[in-house]
Each structure stands twice: as C-alpha cells, then as structure tokens.
Amino acid sequence: MKNAMMTEYWKPIFDSMHNGVVVVGLDGKVLQLNASAQKLLQVHDGEWEGVHITSIIPNTKLHQVGESGLSTIGEKMEIQGRMCMVNRTPLYRGDEVVGAIGVIQDISEMEHYISLLKQLDSIVEFSTDGIYVVDRYGKTLMVNTAYEQITGFTRQELVGRHMADLTEEGYFDQSVSLLVLEQKKQISLIQKINRKKEVIVTGNPVFDSDGHISMVVTSVRDITQLNEMKQELNKAKSFSQIQNHRYTLMFDGQEHSIVFRGDKMRRIYEQIRQIAPFPTSIMISGPSGAGKEVIANLIHHMSDRKDQPFIKVNCAAIPEALLESELFGYEAGAFTGAQKEGRIGLLELADKGTILLDEIGEMPLPLQVKLLRVLQEKQVQRIGSSKVRKLDIRILSATNRDLRERIQAGQFREDLYYRLLVVELQIPPLSERPEDVAALIDHFFQYYCKAYRIDKQLSEETRHLLNGYHWPGNVRELRNLIENLIVSVPSTVIETHHLPRHIYESGLPDNLSSLKARLEEFEKRAVREALEKHGSIRKAALALGLDHSTLVKKMKRWNP
Incomplete structure (x- = not known):
C-alpha cells in the first residue's frame, strides 16, 4: 500500500x-x-x-x-x-x-545549432572583408582574420576593449560602432586606421526581440589600394601622351600664387595681371630656383586658357635625339624604334592651351629652326608626315642663361629669340629682395605644417638668422630647407642649432673670427643638441663625456 x-x-x-x-x-x-x-x-x-x-x-x-x-x-x-x-x-x-x-x-537540435554556428564562424573567419563586432555597450566581442590582416591589429589587443578607449588611443580616427549605438541605424563612413590606412566601414545594428540593440556588426573593406589605383588611373589619363616625367601636364594648386612683400615682385605681379589675358609669347628669365615655373603657372592660371592643357617641357632634360619627336610627334614607322601607332607631339597636346619651354637656351640649333617655323606659321608637321596641323598655342619660355651671350656665341638663333621675347619678365634672385624672405618663410612653414599635419614653431633667433641669410639657391633653397626642418627636427620649436651648419655659421658675429671663439660656439651647439636628445643635464653630460658639475658650470657661464 x-x-x-x-x-x-x-x-x-x-x-x-x-x-x-x-x-x-x-x-x-x-x-x-x-x-x-x-x-x-x-x-x-x-x-x-x-x-x-x-x-x-x-x-x-x-x-x-x-x-x-x-x-x-x-x-x-x-x-x-x-x-x-x-x-x-x-x-x-x-x-x-x-x-x-x-x-x-x-x-x-543543439548539435545542429552548434554545427550552424561553426559554419557561420567559418564564413565570418574566411570572409575577405574585415568583420568587427561590439556589444550593446560598445565593447569589442570579436574580429576576424581579415580584419587583423587589413589593419595590422590582433584580436588579443582589441577583444574586450571599449571602442571609445581604442579611438582615443589612435587605433581609429572615429568609431562607426558608437555612432550606430547612438543613432540606432546602419551607418557607413571612411575610417582611418592607425592614422595611415583608409577603410570603408559599414556598421549594422542587430536588434533583440524587445527592439533594443544587442550588438553592432561592422564590415570593413580596405580602400587604400583602391584609392591608389584611382589616383594612378587619373594620373595615367592626364599623362597618357606624356612620357618619362620630363615634362608635366598638371600642377599643384598651391603654385597658382606668388608670395611677396616687396616692390620688385609687386611690379612683376602687376605686369602678369596686365599681360596674362593676351596670347602673347613671354620669356621668363632669372636664376635657378627663383620661381620662374611659379610665374608661368600664374600666367596660365590668370589667362582665358586656364581650363585648357598646360604642358611644361624641360628642354635640357630630354636627350637631343628625342627632343624633336617629343615636341613634334611622329607617324607610324617614321624611324627605327618608333611606336607602331605613331605618337602625338607635345605641341599638338598643348593646342588651345599653353606650353612652357623651360631652359629654352639648351635647345639644339636645328630644332630652333623648326620651332621658329611653328611660331611663324602657327602649324606643326609630325615627323614622317606630309600633313600640316593648325595650332593655337601660347608659348612661354624660361631660362637662367643670358641668351644674348649665347646668340653672340652662335648657340642661339637671334630671330627665335625675338619671336619668344615679345614680353620679358626678369625674376630677381632672392638676395636682391630680402623683404620677401620673411613672407616666404611664413608661407612655406604654414604650408608644410598643414600638409604633414605637424604643429611646429620657429624660434625668434632662428627666424632672425633665416631672414639674414643670403639664399644663393633662391626660393627653391628656402622651400626645401623649411620642409627639411619640419619633417626632420623632433622638437616642436626649431632652434638655431637645428639649422644646417653653413646657414648657422653665416649668422655668427664677426668677432667670432678667433679659433677659441668658434670652438666655444661649436661646444654650445653640441650641448644644446645633447640636452634636447637626452632630456636631462646628467644624461647629456654622460653622452658628452663630461662630469655633471663641469656641464653645469659651462651652462652657468653661457647663461649667467
């Protein structure tokens, strides 16, 4: 019972x-x-x-x-x-x-779902797109192998980390996951990884049965190579008929303006404004690095041809045997080694636009005769062709030579000289316009700081020394030096001891003519560099092979 x-x-x-x-x-x-x-x-x-x-x-x-x-x-x-x-x-x-x-x-059923999850995990893992998953709080749950390969980050350093912390530490410039959690919708944007690689990311919210976001799944695709290919394609289109980088078709938008503060360049600028609208031939003369190409850019940009081709040819850079075929073009089979389909010349490419013949003084005499005929008849004939093609081009020429001397020496045709010299612009060397130096320093310093996203400053002593330097290499030397200082000096303030020795020593007082005075100035420079590199007097003294007390005494003597 x-x-x-x-x-x-x-x-x-x-x-x-x-x-x-x-x-x-x-x-x-x-x-x-x-x-x-x-x-x-x-x-x-x-x-x-x-x-x-x-x-x-x-x-x-x-x-x-x-x-x-x-x-x-x-x-x-x-x-x-x-x-x-x-x-x-x-x-x-x-x-x-x-x-x-x-x-x-x-x-x-559990085994079935486990199998499905493994399959899904394999699909995610072998996806060529990067996959990044965060939870509803913005913490990283997982990344796949493709994401690791695209970004260079490992899952060990990402999983469990909050997106806000990763963004603050510079892993990404912005987080699409946090934006999705905030706006509760799919979002796509361009993201910069580790301040270098560009990727396109699409964040997708995953909602639970209550309509709340349970996680955000982001797909990541590397577009760095795509952007590079696009740039190369644009470049290839622009230079499709232009080879070997001996001449250029496009130019940097920063080159449209000239920087000056003094009256000499102001007068040149006013002259450019006056003559640019007319199709007049212009010869630009001046020493190397003075800015002749910048002037040519400005003339073209201020003319009614600014939306037409602007081709620049360096006559000294192209071998004499090739210069004729490059300028005039050729028909198929015109000579041994010619392209099967022939080739359009640079003069034809410049039709309706402008051509700059840089270093015109180096052009061979036989070619000067042909160029003179083009200027006189406004037409061109390709090598190996009997067909004459009409041309509408504006010719700018530039030289750092005295063409009158070359005419006297029989190296340049006088008739071509006067054809090119309808208007002459003489660009003075930078040493003859010191009032422009400070403006140029400021311009290039700001330009490269912005271009390289670097925040730096010139000390007053450095600025004073640069303003007083004679700049034998003209604007080109100044520009290259500023770029060099911005990218190579590790400190945020550029001091005089960071300058090249020849510029630094050019600013030394005349009373430093004795060997002892020069040695002491060299010693000061070495100490400054050691202090900047090592960060403390004790470490600097050790690096210089001095006792700590000796270095302190020297510094007190120099800065009482």
Whole structure:
C-alpha cells in the first residue's frame, strides 16, 4: 500500500521531466521509463517492462554501471538516430547497489545549432572583408582574420576593449560602432586606421526581440589600394601622351600664387595681371630656383586658357635625339624604334592651351629652326608626315642663361629669340629682395605644417638668422630647407642649432673670427643638441663625456 502510494506520488514528477530517465536492475532489465524516455526510445507502456535494456538501446552501457558501481557523465551517443548526452549513475538502496539510472538528454537540435554556428564562424573567419563586432555597450566581442590582416591589429589587443578607449588611443580616427549605438541605424563612413590606412566601414545594428540593440556588426573593406589605383588611373589619363616625367601636364594648386612683400615682385605681379589675358609669347628669365615655373603657372592660371592643357617641357632634360619627336610627334614607322601607332607631339597636346619651354637656351640649333617655323606659321608637321596641323598655342619660355651671350656665341638663333621675347619678365634672385624672405618663410612653414599635419614653431633667433641669410639657391633653397626642418627636427620649436651648419655659421658675429671663439660656439651647439636628445643635464653630460658639475658650470657661464 505504501509503495503504491509512493509510485502514485512520484510518477507525475517523473513523467514531467524533460530529459529521459531509464531505471534498470542489476540484471539489466528495465524497471522504469518516464514519458520523455518512452518518446525518445519510441516504446509504449507494456512494451518495456522487464525487457533487457539492450533490446531497446543496443549500444548502451547502462547495465554495466550496476555491476561496476561507477558513474559516467556527459557521454555522447546516438539513440534512435538522434544525438544524445547520457549520464549514468548506480542506484542505491541504503549502501547496496540495486541497479542503475540513466538520464538521456536529446542534443540533436543543439548539435545542429552548434554545427550552424561553426559554419557561420567559418564564413565570418574566411570572409575577405574585415568583420568587427561590439556589444550593446560598445565593447569589442570579436574580429576576424581579415580584419587583423587589413589593419595590422590582433584580436588579443582589441577583444574586450571599449571602442571609445581604442579611438582615443589612435587605433581609429572615429568609431562607426558608437555612432550606430547612438543613432540606432546602419551607418557607413571612411575610417582611418592607425592614422595611415583608409577603410570603408559599414556598421549594422542587430536588434533583440524587445527592439533594443544587442550588438553592432561592422564590415570593413580596405580602400587604400583602391584609392591608389584611382589616383594612378587619373594620373595615367592626364599623362597618357606624356612620357618619362620630363615634362608635366598638371600642377599643384598651391603654385597658382606668388608670395611677396616687396616692390620688385609687386611690379612683376602687376605686369602678369596686365599681360596674362593676351596670347602673347613671354620669356621668363632669372636664376635657378627663383620661381620662374611659379610665374608661368600664374600666367596660365590668370589667362582665358586656364581650363585648357598646360604642358611644361624641360628642354635640357630630354636627350637631343628625342627632343624633336617629343615636341613634334611622329607617324607610324617614321624611324627605327618608333611606336607602331605613331605618337602625338607635345605641341599638338598643348593646342588651345599653353606650353612652357623651360631652359629654352639648351635647345639644339636645328630644332630652333623648326620651332621658329611653328611660331611663324602657327602649324606643326609630325615627323614622317606630309600633313600640316593648325595650332593655337601660347608659348612661354624660361631660362637662367643670358641668351644674348649665347646668340653672340652662335648657340642661339637671334630671330627665335625675338619671336619668344615679345614680353620679358626678369625674376630677381632672392638676395636682391630680402623683404620677401620673411613672407616666404611664413608661407612655406604654414604650408608644410598643414600638409604633414605637424604643429611646429620657429624660434625668434632662428627666424632672425633665416631672414639674414643670403639664399644663393633662391626660393627653391628656402622651400626645401623649411620642409627639411619640419619633417626632420623632433622638437616642436626649431632652434638655431637645428639649422644646417653653413646657414648657422653665416649668422655668427664677426668677432667670432678667433679659433677659441668658434670652438666655444661649436661646444654650445653640441650641448644644446645633447640636452634636447637626452632630456636631462646628467644624461647629456654622460653622452658628452663630461662630469655633471663641469656641464653645469659651462651652462652657468653661457647663461649667467
């Protein structure tokens, strides 16, 4: 009576269990199956009582547990075509083993989902696009291999980190994930990785059943190479007929203006404004580096031809044997080595626009005759062709030579000289216009700081020394020096000892003519450089091979 009551009490509990439960005796015969087990094993009441467990589950080891008294936990096995997780434990009555209990959990669906997750993980891992996932709080959950390859970052340094912290540390210039969490919508933008590589990122919000963002999945595609290819394509289109970089078709927009403060360049600028609108031939003369090409750029830009081709040819840079074919072009088969399809010449390319013949004084005499004919007849004839092509070009020429002397020497044609010299612009060397130096220094300093995104300053002593230098290399020397100082000096303030030695020494007072005075000035410079490099007097003294006290005394003597 008592056992019946117990059975009646436990059976509903037993049958309500989700997992299947099987009870066997020491003889391996089934004593009890709950409803879940019957459904899983596909047996009904009356079909299992007293039946040996192996008749229902052929591959079971449950009957062995009663004999050994040992439990087995978490064993996977296939039952009735489904993957199951099985736990087996001995059944005790007091201290005596009287059988075994098996708990069976159907994990087929779980295995299916695990398999799907592994497949998805493989798809994500082998995607050529980078994948970056953050949770609803902005913390990194995962990145794939492609992301590591694109960015150079490893998942170990990213996973678990908050996007705001990573952005602040310079991993990215901005976070699309944080923007998605804020705006709750898909967002795409261009992101700069590690301040160098450009990628396009698209952040996609993943919403839960309550409509809240549970995570953000971002796809990342490297467009650095794409941008480079685009730039190369644009460059190739612009230079499709122009080879070997001996001449250029386009120019930097920064070159359209000239920088000056004095009256000499102001008069030249006013003259350019006056003559630029007319198709007049102009000769620009002046020493190397004075800015003749900048003047030519400005003339073209201020003319009504500014939207037409502007081709620059360096007559000294092209071998004499090639200069004629480059300028005039040639027909197919015109000479050995000619391109099969022939080639358009630079003069034709400049039609309706402007051509600059730089270093015109170096042009060979036979070619000067042909150029003179082009100027007189306004037409050109390719090598190997009988066809004459009309030309509408403006010719600018530039030289650092005295062409009158070359005429006297028989190296330049006088008739060509006067054809080119309708208007002459003489650009003075920088040493003759010192009032422009300060303006040029400021212009190039600001330009390169902005171009390279560097924040630096010139000390007053350095500025004073540069203003007083005679600049034999003219504007080109000044420009190159400023660029050099901005990119090569590690400190934010550029001091006099950072300058090249010949410029630094040019500013030394005349009373430093004695060897002792010059040695002391050199010693000061060496100490400044050591202090800047090592950051402390003690370390600087060690690097210079001096006692700390000796260096302190020297510094006190120099700066009482």
